[in-house]
Amino acid sequence: MKQFEDLPAKITHPADPAHELNLTDGVPFVCDGCKEPGCGPRYTHDYGSHSFDLHTCCALAKGTMRHPLFGDLAFEFRTKPPPPVDDTICDACGEAARGFVYHCSKKGGLDLHPCCASLPERILQDSRVFELRREASRSRPCGMCGEQSGRRRRFWAYRSNLDGEAMDIHVACMKEMARLSWQAAYQNRVGGGQIVQVSVSDMDRMLQSFPGNRARRSGLDKFVKIIGTVASIIIAVIFGNPVAMMAAIAGPGGLLRG
Ligand SMILES: [Zn+2]
Ligand SMILES: [Zn+2]
Numbered sequence: 001m002k003q004f005e006d007l008p009a010k011i012t013h014p015a016d017p018a019h020e021l022n023l024t025d026g027v028p029f030v031c032d033g034c035k036e037p038g039c040g041p042r043y044t045h046d047y048g049s050h051s052f053d054l055h056t057c058c059a060l061a062k063g064t065m066r067h068p069l070f071g072d073l074a075f076e077f078r079t080k081p082p083p084p085v086d087d088t089i090c091d092a093c094g095e096a097a098r099g100f101v102y103h104c105s106k107k108g109g110l111d112l113h114p115c116c117a118s119l120p121e122r123i124l125q126d127s128r129v130f131e132l133r134r135e136a137s138r139s140r141p142c143g144m145c146g147e148q149s150g151r152r153r154r155f156w157a158y159r160s161n162l163d164g165e166a167m168d169i170h171v172a173c174m175k176e177m178a179r180l181s182w183q184a185a186y187q188n189r190v191g192g193g194q195i196v197q198v199s200v201s202d203m204d205r206m207l208q209s210f211p212g213n214r215a216r217r218s219g220l221d222k223f224v225k226i227i228g229t230v231a232s233i234i235i236a237v238i239f240g241n242p243v244a245m246m247a248a249i250a251g252p253g254g255l256l257r258g
């Protein structure tokens, strides 16, 4: 996988300056940078009783960045959000931001987990486009939770079309769903990029709430598969695994089966 090969095999990082960090893959982990769950490639130093782990996007974060959703606003990388740290949430996924963030002091303060900041602006899947938006629409239900109001609406969503009917998918919903399988895997310390994937039956169950015309059921089934693949890509990025972006689409255990 090209993106994995492009990463340096060893780095030194100010967060653990005494040790080289090695690029590795395997068990699910908690990133010691952003404090968020991870799965897939990571930079690590093994202390024996525990390890120091960083998402690759956290380890290789740039000093400043601009994000396509925020135009000219400049974000600055920080090892912690500015105080009060305990109140800080990621403006992409809506979850707590307690460690590494990209911070912008404008607009009342914006913070992004480094992995969330690396979500693709658009995903093309089976000739359908999913476009990243800063918030979900009031008039479109989320394809996963079925809600069109509530707290999650205020955070990032991917927008697409189902036979003329618009649909948003909350990034927060995908993260929450994947976190459940991540937690089980983390407790058992069993590994593999497969952990953070969405099964077609998961997706199907969640899409039951979509208020589409039942007569278009066959079209919906196809759309469920497409969303499943797109969700796998998004989840992989949120958990710090750009490799799975390709694997989820092409892999034998991927969502294109059946
Ligand atoms: Zn991280
Ligand atoms: Zn986030």
Ligand SMILES: [Zn+2]
Pocket: 142, 143, 144, 145, 146, 147, 152, 169, 170, 173
């Ligand atoms: Zn939702």
